[in-house]
Amino acid sequence: MCTLEKRGNVYILTLTGNDEHRLNPTLLDSIRSALRRLRSEPTFPSSVLITTAHGKFFSNGYDLSWARSTTSQSITSSRYRMMSSKLRGLVSDLISLPMPTIAAITGHASAAGMVFALCHDYVIMRRDRGFLYMSELDIGLVVPVWFVALLECKIGNPKARRDTVLKAAKLTAEMAVGKGIVDMVGGNAEETVEAAVRLGEEMFKRKWDGQVYAKNRMVILGKVLDKLGFDETVEEENGKGNxxxxxxxxxxxxxxxxxxxxxxxxxxxxxxxxxxxxxxx
Structure with missing residues (x-):
């Protein structure tokens, strides 16, 4: 689950608990509900959203164990599609959100969890714990097309994208900054969130119009929005279902x-x- 609180002029959305924050329907619905509440707040001039998490994981990706916890292949496939649909809806919500967004990564962010983090405008990552890790190659999954569209928008260096996807590189904060994936490195978890709050407060002072900000983001990430319209599913082993x-x-x-x-x-x-x-x- 998650919480949403206002601290000064910024909002902090926190994935609560010490689990892996797997992106199952329950968590995805909780995050989207928080974003709907945020949209209803009187946030003009634009506020700022910071997303972070408790525990050693920011998010460890889709909840594949839940999807496969049935003997029915049709139910498993339906669960894959459900997670994909809800994550794509969340990504669309973030891209159209009328305010800047910051991911304060305080733990591991893997596969769909890494994609969720990169959907934010700015990424600050904890120095002393956590990897960014597109794990699909290591666990026998095919990367969805819209994942790649986002990576192309967020990782400008083709070699960095290659290493991220085709080497399944586990990137520390320092490595991610060097590849242009992360904007800033924080200290421990608390220091990383505080760095995000300071950045958020600086952006708030600009008093941007949130709706204009969102429309500009939607232009920049237009390729991602185009790909979200496809019914991409969580890919199965050996490329099945791709x-x-x-x-x-x-x-x-x-x-x-x-x-x-x-x-x-x-x-x-x-x-x-x-x-x-x-x-x-």
């Missing part, structure tokens, strides 16, 4: 066109044969 529903529907339409085309050609041939007198009318 075709989106959109692709399958589109492929089905192509087969319909082929069948119709074949019938038209057969009708033309039959008509030609009949008119040529090769067969009686």
């Amino acid at each position: 075709r989106s529903k959109f692709f399958e529907e589109d492929n089905g339409k192509e087969w319909i066109k082929i069948v119709i085309g074949a019938w038209i050609i057969m009708a033309i041939i039959w008509r030609f044969v009949v008119l040529s007198g090769l067969l009686p009318m």
Whole structure:
């Protein structure tokens, strides 16, 4: 679960508890509910949102154990799709949020958890604990297309993106700063959050219009928003299930066109044969 509190001129959303903060439907719904409450606050001129977490994990990604805790493959697939849909909804909420956002990473952020962190405008990472880690390659999963679209927007160096995805590199705060993934390194957990609060207060002083800020962010991350429209699922082992529903529907339409085309050609041939007198009318 999570809490939302106001500290000075900034809001702090905290993933509570000492678990791994796996992105299951319960946690995702809780975060989105907090963002809806935040949108209802009188935040003009724009405030700032800071997201952080208790314990040794910022977020360890999708809750794959929950998804696979059934003997029914159809239920497992449905749970994959549910987590994907809810995370994509959360990412859309963050991108359109009318205020700057800061992720104060105080622990490990893996796979979808790393993606969740990078959806924020600024990232501050604790020095003495935690990795950024796109773990998909190590655990036999395929990275969804929209994950890659976000990484392309957030990690400017192609070699850094390659190492992040195709080496499954475990990046410390210092390494992440060097690759341009993280903006700033904090000390311990408390110091990292305090650094985020100071940054937030500085941005608040600019008194930006939140709606204008959000629209500019949506332009910058337009590629990500475009990809969120696809029904990407949590990918299964060995690349199974990595075709989106959109692709399958589109492929089905192509087969319909082929069948119709074949019938038209057969009708033309039959008509030609009949008119040529090769067969009686």
